[in-house]
Amino acid sequence: MLQGTLIEYFRGLSQERGTNHHFTPRLENVTARVSAAAGAPAGTAFRGETVIYNLQGELITLQVEVELPRCSDAGHEAILFRLATQPPTTLIWKDLRAVTGTFRCRRAA
Secondary structure: OHHHHHHHHHHHHHHHHHHHHOOOOOHHHOEEEEEEOOOOOOOOEEEEEEEEEOOOOOEEEEEEEEEOOOOOOOOOOOOEEEEEOOOOOOHHHHHHHHHHOOOOOOOOO
């Protein structure tokens, strides 16, 4: 389900980019592959990549990390996405993980 949702989202984004920046994306080239992250509890983390069109009409590959932190409030869910063109071992990922690491599940008062 997550993979299909990512494909749908990024195809829509690519189509919008094409319209706004005057190119015709071949939407069959927009893909996403994600799988469960090793070592994480089942259904809580995923890793993979997506291929999308940038603003210049070129295909680029983004590395993807998705986390679903457990929220104690019934009916309250969160999904955190991290995306970058660099491999997950590069410095940008440390920064991305630091930002999403500050997330706490709670409802606004």
